Amino acid sequence: MAVETRDGPQLELEAAIGFNGHVISGLRVHPDREHLIYPLGCTVILKRIKDCKQEFLHGHTNNVSCISVSKSGLHIASGQVTFMGFKAMIIIWDYVQRSIYAELQLHQAKVEALAFSPNDKYLVSLGGQDDGSIVVWNIETKQAICGSPASPHSAGHCLTVQYSNTNENIFIFMFTSLVFFGSGTLSVWELDLPNRKIRPTECQTGKLKRIVKCIEISEDDRFIFCGTTSGDIMKINLKTGLLSDCGPVKTKYSLGVNVLRMMKSGDLLVGSGSGTFTLCSSTTFKTLKEVKLEKGVTSIALRGEGQQFFVGTEAAQMYRFSYQDFKPELISTSHNSAVKDVAIAFGTSELFATCSKEDIRLWHIDKPKELLRITVPNMTCNSLDFMVDGHSIISAWDDGKIRVFAPESGRVMLIIHNAHRMGVTAIAGTRDCKRIVSGGGEGQVRVWELQSRGHRLLETMKEHKATVACIKIKSDDKECVTASSDGACIIWDIVRFVSLQMVIANTMFRTVCYHPEEYQIITSGTDRKVAYWDVYDGSAIRELEGSKSGAINGMHISQDGKHFVTGGDDKLVKVWDYMDGVVTHMGIAHGGSITSIKICSNSRTLISTSADGAILRWRFPHPSSL
Template sequence: MSEGASCLFINLIKPLKRESINSDMCVFCVLRVLSGRVPSGLRLHPDKQHLIYPLGCTVILRSISDDKQEFLHGHTNNVCCLSVSRSGTYIASGQINFLGFKTTVFIWDYAQRSVYAELVLHKAKVESLAFSPNDKYLVSLGGQDDDSIVVWNIETKQAICGSTATSHVARHCLVVQYSNTDDNVFVSAGSGTLRVWELDVANRKIRPTECKLGKLQRNIKCVEISNDDQFLFCGTTSGDILKVNLRTGLLSDFGPVKAKHSLGVSVLRVMESGDLLVGSGSGVLTLCSKTNFKMLQSIQLEKGVTSITIKDTGQQFFVGTEAGLIYRMSSDDFKAEVVFTSHTSAVKDVVMPFGTSELFATCSDDDIRLWHIDKPKELLRIPVPNMTCNALDFMIDGHSLISAWNDCKIRAFGPETGRLMFTINDAHKMGVTAIAGTRDCKRIVSGGGDGQVRVWELLPHCHRLVEIMKEHKATVSSLKIKSNDKECVTASVDGTCIVWDLERFVGLQRMIANTVFRAMCYHPEEHQIITSGTDRKIAYWDVYDGSIIRELEGSQSGAINAMHITKDGGYFVTGGDDRVVRVWSYMEGVVTHVGIAQGGSITSMKICSNNRILVTTSADGAIMQWKFPHPPSS
């Protein structure tokens, strides 16, 4: 990723009541690059200059040449399908919604980067979308609870007609694909169904023809139509490919017979030569012959292949996988180059080393990753399979990165090599949920799902438990240590914050609120703390007597899950379930800047020590870097 990647979103600033909002806050880099669970979610725009993919509730346009990113906002829930018109004029995206509620299809004007139309008919989920070859129509497929196909007139933004997608309740349609030459013909396929549909605009009807597969019983996951519209190629869960005559609906061929694709064929693309690029659920990408489906070349990628998009004349192409990776490949040598990488699930925490603004670390399911700020790329990955890291902290000497895990262990790694330095087993009975190291690097304080706070002493070749402090009744969600290492503050989902004496190991003050505390920060002068939680309030507390000093309305909707304060204490930032980043003046208690780009609930955030960069993470796996709007005070 280039350090010049930027995206100003002046038009996306949405002020709250009584807030004075400036419009110069911007996000310049997103490290979450692909929602790997969206089938064919990675698309190449016909201009061959932009990759298009969903990220939570957002659709991202990414320039291939300089990595600049632009964001299309409008969806209220996760985007689950995507299509780009043949001319490139339009992008269509559909979302998931709650069962029983209607869901929306957005048609975006690519040139204006704005909403062209909102189409609402399907319930719960939009399964698949496809544009007609001349951009006249859009066909949309509802999910299993909807089971309907609707054809839309793009010019009038109205539905022309619709029909149930399948003929039997036990069948389920998964994908629609339009003809390459005829605006009146499209195909639907899925579990036990393969149909060719003909659109009769004059009578506002669509008429299906069932394809005849003989004795074959297949569940189809993906469909690709040859450039001349002669054949359908269908990828199945059985790992073979069906070749069906589009005009007659008769099975022409199928294969491979023996060396089938493991875990099913998840995506197909027809090359310029007519050969097929085939992606499987096992992560194997194969180039297959157009005549007998013989495997000509293959390569193993990380996790299942979900997207293939072809560039140029078919020689170069991009591949997306369930691991959130995007590979660049060529049919000449069939070698894979990783161009973008990211977490694949919710990012739990982000931390920066003391006194530096060059690196940061994030944690999620299965791994910890280190990133470089100026040229954002993954420097190191520390995998711990089948485990979730809940919290991180750099020891101040920079020699170790300590981490809290859901398997009840504390693990420390070398930040340069990723080598495991030590493990504290059975640190907390219900998992370790919060962690911090003292400034003298001699102790670790941890909080757990059992509500306990434990102090550990680090010895040259071992560690020992110093004390257990029990007052919280539920999970410890946040933990901060005072700069003199003599006190710490813990926040819990039981609605209490407790100031602890780390010399006598007793509670000094208790702060109680009618909320589930999610985040907490010391003011740099350490005489006050600020807290946030599910009540959407930001509270200022006096550390010495536990009294509340001020309470602010922090959000109009959703819990506030994360906060951080600048080194000089002049400003702090908050973020939560409303996916909005807010910058606050600490003394005035007002919002100075608002940023909207996150596609999922914000889970953590950190301001670098020189106030240049703000890093935020979210539940959709995204890591975003923002240009912080306030320089440090002199």
Template sequence: MALETQGVLQLELEAAIGFNGHVFSGLRVHPDGEHLIYPLGCTVILKSIKDGKQEFLHGHTNNVSCVAVSKSGSYIASGQVNFMGFKAMIIVWDYVRRTIYAQLLLHKAKVEALAFSPSDKYLVSLGGLDDGSIVVWNIETKQAICGSPASAHSAGHCLTVQYSNTNDNIFVSAGSGTLRVWELDLPNRKIRPTECQTGKLKRIGKCIEISEDDQFIFCGTTSGDIMKINLRMGLLSDCGPVKSKYSLGVNVLRILSSGDLLVGSGSGTFTVCSKTNFKTLKEVQLEKGVTSIAIRGDGQQFFVGTEAAQIYSFKYEDFKAELICTSHNSAVKDVAIPFGTSELFATCSEEDIRLWHIDKPKELLRITVPNMTCNSMDLMIDGHSIISAWNDGKIRVFAPESGRLMLIIHNAHKMGVTAIAGTRDCKRIVSGGEEGQVRVWELQPRGHRLLETMKEHKATVTCIKIKRDDKECVTASSDGACIIWDIVRFVSLQMVIANTLFRTVCYHPEEYQIITSGTDRKVTYWEVYDGSAIRELEGSQSGAINGMDISQDGKYFVTGGDDKLVKVWDYMEGAVTHIGIAHGGNITSIKLCSNSSTLVSTSADGAILRWKFPHTSTS
């Protein structure tokens, strides 16, 4: 990635919609009580609790896997995953300056968990499955002090680590059949473990909390109970709850100032339970498994993150869930921005289409079709309808204000509808299917009519773009062909062929050229008139290009793909002017708003990012 980004200007990230709900304890509240801290892809986001303003910490080269905040609030630490055989980086951030304070590199493939010592002196890090070691780092010298295998040979994989609240030399680790209290012996540069005695209880520890006075360790397990262990003696003192176990395990624990526990389970149950007998005092059921709990200030307010990529706010008194952040929790397939406005945009993924406000990244509307996947969508220019392509072979048309289903075209394509576009006069829809057919539909006041089926593609139609005069369209397909069609006479006018699976195609605004891209990582310019290739650019050094869009004046175009980079290109020069690095998943689609001020990109991890387009439009 470094090679590709050298000497090229960085794109400015303006806003991010998304929350990685699969990072355990990934949601944190800064001790100042002002900011929520959480990961999204390879970025750490700081979000103001008051006004929702976002700041971004960039530096990771792959998905962030864990986050920790020091007790004083001076530092944030974040670890990442990396490819097999490569080392995974830990970054310690200076919170006040919002800069990288240190980069620590020892663990292989993944950093599983991080914890700061109470005085910010040390950071303890736990490696993932391929690494299995615990390392203690000196924050001041930015060096590793010592390390050790995280668990005994007879035990399984270690999953979590937590520092003592009062002692810089004591921390605890837990995992599959292992629960250890570690003591740091600084003069000899060693850490020495003591196994906790849990008797006949054989458990997989998933999360740890230590009481404020360091007397007890509370360990949440995958079997849905909580073990209470005396920290000094290392002996089990209690285990519960006996009757109502938390189904799908205890994912996360937090201790309130009263000593009672906040418990989040894999089934979405979120409770306050008593410190003495684990009896449930308050309970609420959330949509999906709870993966993070972050307490603000004195514990009267807390935030809960779930696997459904949602963040809830709770007040202790009424214990009611208020949804403050929503996002897609599966791959975003497509994005559409209405023509002539830059205030809204829409995205689609498995089961749903969502409409967002562009300035305040806020969900305005959600249209859900259970157990179906929306592959592609378009917003009609008159603003009266959202047209969408679904994997059950149906085209669905919705009203953008209410989400009401206005029209459904059954059996539009046999094997699922994969691409869709609407004409400028809003009277026709062009759709493409998995079987390779291209169909033109006429929208009527009370229904629809199939005008023609065009059958030259041999494989999935991946992208459709319609010419401004509504008389021609171009379709890209994974059969290695792009076809320009006459959609008045329903005949093919031109075919371009390349040794690639085409993913995306664009008309130049002057419509005498098209640009294509796909799995061969090349961006190719073609002459519409005779289908000849004019120019070929190396679009990416690694991975297919999945999305492309072109500015209204035709001077610039943007690409995004499996290399996770957003690139802005000069059309005439054929050179990259800006690169955006923030996505943690493969980029699935990318769109420029019609006044070329904003760029929206989406990725396979459910993230939606809004960038400031760096060039001013002259159209």
């Protein structure tokens, strides 16, 4: 269903590849045991475990920073980040209706953590470093009951909160003070409902000074377990507020303890910043089982009684474990840094490829599952393209090399060394699959001939003064257009290697496209305008306001030429009518700047990528008449 917004119909989001693994405890299992809940950008995703079917909760205006699920499963709460000086929203979702139950706004800049009371009566929220307050909300009335500064200290900020498992009026909240060598204070807060106050009692840890990153309370509320940046776990008696134990003594967890989860058996699941994931005794802290995962563990979610559990990492990976064998099963992968470009295999709408830091990944369009990963350690792929015959992927890298890979196996077919001295920034292949046109950070455009045993540089064209951001080749392989951050778009004859036309604007061009009939080009960039130009004389035909805020980074035209799409720093996917120059549909889901956007050749699907690592698949609203 397309939902009406202030700007017209909203695009239907069909699938999302991505998971914000940096949100601590962002991955949750719903009490119905059937759905995973996790954040991606400004969207909360519900993913059915059985068949991976996704549903999307839209309402946040910026990245989701924390998630909590009520014990009954009736409500989900999510908080977000926003800009300094603005209030950060908390949304309570009605899980059954998949709709917004309440929008709560008191915290400034960021909501750090959320926790439901055991009987779903209250929600407690913590503000981030620039807010420093704690608020208790009545879920039924949707109003704040009371609030308080999180700590009397003037420095430091709150990191996490956990509600008592048995008492509606008690929650534990950890405040990290930056004074006195980073010592932390742990407070047990009690809700005084008649007086609308919350009163803290500080726990005593004696001479042991630690910065606590996470807390977990035993099911009977006897003990609080605190994971620290030092890599050990403090055990505190909840009734007395006194330190009971601390361990392990010898082999501490490297890069600190990020997340703790208590099993029904009483044992602890521990996730560390180095990727070590262990099951340990809550009495002796002795490791019982251990595995090493890729990058830091940030989420542990138990399913039901804990016979099965799910783990999320900073590498944006999700794993499934069973308690019995404790072996990781990788169930979801995604980029954990900015996606730089997306390319769709020519003539098919089944395969597409994305690139980012260190890797290129191939995906099947109908199933958001990674088919192949091509890794080049410590390098960033800036741009990529499929050759028309489907036999190779050409790619542009920041180490100045062009790499050509086989899409089936990922093996290297060709490396062009020293292609550009300031990194290769843009790339395109001709229809006859015999040549590659590349652009570099220094502004040069180069044409390469592919040979059976290597390659040959045909020509270097040097009119651009800054980074070449985009290259498109005409269907007859005789001309191409390049867009540069120097404010020029140049149409080149790539048979005689001369410039035919140059268009100049007061902008840093980011993207350019030929209209399918190839008599016009459209451009966009940092001036937020979409401009139409005549190919033959370089004259400006039309200018549209493409975005109210931020550069436009990606643009693509449908095969019939009737519509085009844009995406940029405003995080909005826009579908335009080419002749009328108006937005027909808008997509709101990205939490980061949109970096690239493509329409599939069947004009049924649209793929957009963003700086937060997300890849989103939308239903294209204008099926092709071709």
